[in-house]
Amino acid sequence: SVTQDLTQRGAGGPSMSQLFGIGSIERNSRAGRLKVDPALQQNPMKLGLGVLDLSVAAGRPAITAGDGRGARLLGEAGDVTTSFAAAGELGAVTMTLSRYAAEFGGSVGRQAQAADNRKSAAQAVANEANARRDAVEGVNVDEELVMMTTYQQAFNASARMIQAAKELFDVLTNMI
Known part of the structure; x- marks a missing residue:
């Protein structure tokens, strides 16, 4: 392979x-x-469902129109008990083809549902991790506004101190 x-x-x-x-x-x-x-989609009557009769004499038809024995045999094929090797979740089993098809289809459906559930759970974990990361890394607008206001007030206070020091220096310079 x-x-x-x-x-x-x-x-x-x-x-x-x-x-x-x-x-x-x-x-x-x-x-x-x-x-x-x-051609079969347009006319299903063209589907060969007859069974070849090998015991007929020469010159006689070995298969005839309207012979539905092949369809009957095909329908009965689902009721034949057969041994199947392990596949997917199913171990090696002996059962009818119809039952095996149902069991196998159910197994595939269960696996698909389990995979979908795992995908949903993984997506939920990823969303939660992203939300937590954003909470740690992200910018909180209210906190940033408080910090900006605090820095603005500190800047204004510093500017007033510098202005007061300048005025004091000017007064001292004029006294000399």
Whole structure:
């Protein structure tokens, strides 16, 4: 199994695993490319559901129109008990295909819900951490206004002291 492929074909072309469809991304995206033939979409009666009869004599049809035995067999395939290897949260089990599909779908749904819950919890933790950081780093406008007023009053007091010292110096200079 290819876990990572950094090869390129030409200037930015597909990697070798993409080209041959053997990478994990290619394997995982195959189901998205499945399509139903447009002719079957327009006329479902064209779907071959008959069963080939190998015991017929030469010159007789081995499959006939309206033969629905294949559809019946396909429907019964879900009721066949089969052994399945471990996959996801499910261990190795023996059950019908229909039940396994339901169990597997439920398992995938539970995993998706758990992942969504973990994402929500992580987002809540991140939001709380950001809020705490902002509380420590952030500027509190009320505190800054009080500090600015205090500095303004100190500046005014210093300016008055300098003015008083200047006037005192002028008076002393004029006395000489």
